[in-house]
Amino acid sequence: MRVPDGARVLVARSPDRAGELVTALRGVGAEPLLLPLIDFEQASDQHSLDVAFDALGAGAYTWLVISSVTTVQALEAKAAERGTSLSSWLPGSLLVATIGPATRRVLESRGISVDLAPRGQQSGTGLLDIWPENQGSVLLPQADIADPRLRKGLEARGASVQAVTAYNTVDYPADPRRALPACPVAVAESSAAGEDAPVLTAAEAKAEIGAGRLHAVVAASPSAARRIQAELAPLGTCRFVAIGRSTAAEAQSLGLAVAAVAQEPTASGLVAAVVRSLDHQPPSPHPSVAEPSAKDTI
Numbered sequence: 001m002r003v004p005d006g007a008r009v010l011v012a013r014s015p016d017r018a019g020e021l022v023t024a025l026r027g028v029g030a031e032p033l034l035l036p037l038i039d040f041e042q043a044s045d046q047h048s049l050d051v052a053f054d055a056l057g058a059g060a061y062t063w064l065v066i067s068s069v070t071t072v073q074a075l076e077a078k079a080a081e082r083g084t085s086l087s088s089w090l091p092g093s094l095l096v097a098t099i100g101p102a103t104r105r106v107l108e109s110r111g112i113s114v115d116l117a118p119r120g121q122q123s124g125t126g127l128l129d130i131w132p133e134n135q136g137s138v139l140l141p142q143a144d145i146a147d148p149r150l151r152k153g154l155e156a157r158g159a160s161v162q163a164v165t166a167y168n169t170v171d172y173p174a175d176p177r178r179a180l181p182a183c184p185v186a187v188a189e190s191s192a193a194g195e196d197a198p199v200l201t202a203a204e205a206k207a208e209i210g211a212g213r214l215h216a217v218v219a220a221s222p223s224a225a226r227r228i229q230a231e232l233a234p235l236g237t238c239r240f241v242a243i244g245r246s247t248a249a250e251a252q253s254l255g256l257a258v259a260a261v262a263q264e265p266t267a268s269g270l271v272a273a274v275v276r277s278l279d280h281q282p283p284s285p286h287p288s289v290a291e292p293s294a295k296d297t298i
Helices: 015-027 046-057 069-081 101-109 124-130 149-156 184-195 202-210 222-232 245-253 267-278
Strands: 008-011 031-034 038-042 063-066 095-098 137-143 160-171 216-219 239-242 258-261
Touching (some): 008 015, 008 202, 015 267, 038 222, 046 069, 063 069, 095 101, 137 149, 202 222, 216 267, 222 239, 222 245, 239 245, 258 267
Parallel strands (some): 008 216, 063 095, 063 137, 216 239, 239 258
Antiparallel strands (some): 038 160
16 A cells, blocks of 8 residues: 655644654655644543543533543543542543544553444444443543533433533643653654654644645544644645544535545544545645645744
8 A cells, every 4th residue: 555656745733743643654755744733631620621621520420421531631630630640530430432443542551441442434423332221420631622422322322421521622832831741652652753744833734725835635534624624724735534424514514525534543544545536646846845834843
């Protein structure tokens, strides 16, 4: 599995979150470039999160549903405020559900067992497909812009759901005073390769797309799709690749043509989608382009 010679792929992620994908793209012959668009900060309503987190530690919930590594970061910060670890804070009777292999890896690296996770479609829909009926109370910590369909789907299956904002999604970079603490395992796995990939500004990326020198752009969330449409459209011959169905649906609703959707939300799944998107459209040779200036790199 290889991309055509000269393929340059824009990854809409920050260096600390892009390393695994950068390495995988280089492995199939692509030249990855980064465009940080979104970042994450502490939730604006800390009181509601504190109340829910204290109730979680007191055994008030049957299930904890964690849908992202960023949610783990937010919950770990709450545990640290209380002088403990997340694994120590969670009651032994608690059941944990998650979505996606990256989140599961991080949880298990903390000694937190995952009781339920979709094996096929790794998304909120996939979790709902296997959710047991009438399973008590659920704590659902999410982003401020989370799609409500997971909460509504759990409620439709008889769960009593407490949804709470765990973190806010903001334009990159986050305010250092409100930024979430790093998630050590996730950073260790992903940052090294990402740190040496060229970082573009939105203006530089748009100019590269206009000149036909970027051949695919990868979006790993619906919010990234929205920013790509706002900052980079029209994409011309640059192929839009989505990490999953919700990201693809958001892109299509914005008028972006989706060239490929990853079959699983992993680095290998995204790379396979990039290869499919470029399979019948070999990149044309491009002139050398100056590296981003020092002020635009991290």
